[in-house]
Amino acid sequence: AQPSAIVESSDDAIIGKTLDGIITTWNGGAVRLYGYTAEEAIGHHASFLYPPGRKEEIEAVLLQVRSGRPLDRLETQRVRKDGSLVDISVTFSPILNSSNTIVGVSGISRDITQLVRARQEIAEREERIRLLLDSTAEAIYGIDLGGACIFCNWSCARLLGYESPTDLIGKQMHPLIHHTRSDGTHYSPELSPIFDAMRRREGTHIEDEVIWRADGTSFPVEYWSHPILRNNEVM
Numbered sequence: 001a002q003p004s005a006i007v008e009s010s011d012d013a014i015i016g017k018t019l020d021g022i023i024t025t026w027n028g029g030a031v032r033l034y035g036y037t038a039e040e041a042i043g044h045h046a047s048f049l050y051p052p053g054r055k056e057e058i059e060a061v062l063l064q065v066r067s068g069r070p071l072d073r074l075e076t077q078r079v080r081k082d083g084s085l086v087d088i089s090v091t092f093s094p095i096l097n098s099s100n101t102i103v104g105v106s107g108i109s110r111d112i113t114q115l116v117r118a119r120q121e122i123a124e125r126e127e128r129i130r131l132l133l134d135s136t137a138e139a140i141y142g143i144d145l146g147g148a149c150i151f152c153n154w155s156c157a158r159l160l161g162y163e164s165p166t167d168l169i170g171k172q173m174h175p176l177i178h179h180t181r182s183d184g185t186h187y188s189p190e191l192s193p194i195f196d197a198m199r200r201r202e203g204t205h206i207e208d209e210v211i212w213r214a215d216g217t218s219f220p221v222e223y224w225s226h227p228i229l230r231n232n233e234v235m
Contacts, residue, residue: 013088013109016095019066021046021058024104033088033111035081046107049078051085065094065105075112087116142228145198147172147189161214182210182220197225 013033016025023046026038034041034049047055057076064071071092077085088109095104133140139156143149149172152165160177162168168176174189181187189195197204203226210218 011110013107015041015046015107015109017046017062017105017107019062019102019104021062021105030109033080033086033109034078040081051077051079061092062105065092066102068094068102070094075116078109086111087113141168141173143173143194147174147195149173159213160211167214177212178209179212180210180218182208194225198227201227203227 010027010029011032013030014025014027015023015030017023023041023044026036026041030041031037047058050058054076061071061074074090074092076088076090078088080086089112090107090109093106093108094102095106097103133151133153134155136153137155139153139159141149141152141156148170149168152168154165157163157165157168160168172189174192174194178189178192178194179186193204193206193209203224205222205224207222209221209223211221212218
């Protein structure tokens with residue numbers, strides 16, 4: 001009785017189905033997540049939980065599990081009894097009998113509504129930041145601790161003679177645009193004021209440097225470099 005008690009008390013929705021998709025078991029987590037009692041769900045095809053346009057998912061899942069392959073961490077949506085949609089993460093596994101024959105499908109689902117909402121909020125915030133960066137006339141770019149470009153606005157790309165910010169993403173910026181001083185001497189990234197700002201964890205203001213364009217020409221610049229800190233560590 002212990003395994004069944006664990007299943008019944010789980011916060012996750014644990015649902016057993018036949019290989020044809022008919023629900024055979026429905027635990028307390030499924031009741032709480034979907035709103036249907038076990039009596040309402042058992043004996044029905046699981047497709048009643050699938051939103052319109054996604055009902056074909058169940059046939060693909062059943063086909064994969066029939067072949068003995070588990071399906072891990074599928075993020076999708078289901079329909080509750082009240083008609084509302086819920087974002088879930090679900091893992092499907094084959095149910096085996098004593099002869100090691102696949103006789104059913106087990107689905108373990110977890111409500112990820114808060115996770116999806118947080119992702120959406122982050123994406124919206126990043127989009128607002130991107131629009132702000134692209135609307136400014138100043139050239140702005142960022143590098144990781146290894147010196148590779150991780151973001152770049154359109155003004156920066158145009159100033160440096162590139163067609164798009166994507167032409168710079170992932171590129172080592174020092175050898176691309178900072179490789180030579182105004183007096184014509186070359187210098188390594190370690191001597192760059194930008195890397196010095198990272199080491200000292202404080203901003204740097206430079207007025208006497210040159211930047212090199214994609215076509216090999218240079219121009220004098222004034223720029224500010226600011227390390228990005230998280231928990232007092234340079235990112």
